Amino acid sequence: MSRTGIIGDVHANLPALETVLSAADCASWICIGDIVGYGPFPNECVDRIAGTAALSVAGNHDLGSLGALDLAVFNRDARMACEWTREVLEEEPRKYLESLDAVQAVGDRLVVHASPRDPVWEYVSTKSQALDNFLEFGQRLCFHGHSHVPLVFVKGTGMPDDAEDVEAVVPREGREIELEDGRRYLVNVGSVGQPRDGDPRSCYVILDEDRGTLSFHRAAYDVALVQERMAEVGLPPFLIDRLAIGR
Ligand code: ZN
Secondary structure, three states, X not given: OOEEEEEOOOOOOHHHHHHHHHHOOOOEEEEOOOOOOOOOOHHHHHHXXXXXXXXXXXXXXXXXXXXXXXXXXXXXXXXXXXXXXXXXXXXXXXXXHHHOOOEEEEOOEEEEOOOOOOOOOOOOOOHHHHHHHHOOOOXXXXXXXXXXXXXXXXXXXXXXXXXXXXXXXXXXXXXXXXOOOOOEEEEEOOOOOOOOOOOOOEXXXXXXXXXXXXXXXXXXXXXXXXXXXXXXXOOOHHHHHHHHHOO
């Protein structure tokens, strides 16, 4: 089977992660980072990713929760969630997170959390940013996340620095995007654990190499259960509320 699931921004949301892993029939999984932060199940989510994903990279919340980034650069709620995560993180999950690199290249794929030129922090939302990033990597496909909004930039076969040669594609649920010869793809896989595109359902991507396609999928999980657990452990109300609206 040639189907690879690509997921990320799990954000310690175990019910969302379990729902996605059981909804998709994939031979292997890749994770673009931010396994922890915001949500109430950091140890469980790291264990699950460590046991399931062929590879993962580290995101800013993973690094923040390890103490590897200065938490002053996070907003108040994100910082509080990182601090809580750091307190509860057990030894094995901590070791796994510490083992992750910021960038992984496998064959014709690059995997980063935020962007190829700034794997930890850059939000890629414009064609001009996408073009700058296409110049930073040579692979056909780059999978990333960080903005929690699914989006695909496609670089055509024109000059490498031609901004007109970049197309932005807003993926539609279940619709296949054909991977064309000569074109390159910067693929934001959306978020499993805290979507922000107005759809609270988990987002994930399937790369089907036999068919030469990418497709984006959504899966509804038990939001209320996660919200209850977040309240129990004292995570910030704003983070609890946003799960229900996907913003
Ligand atoms: Zn994130």
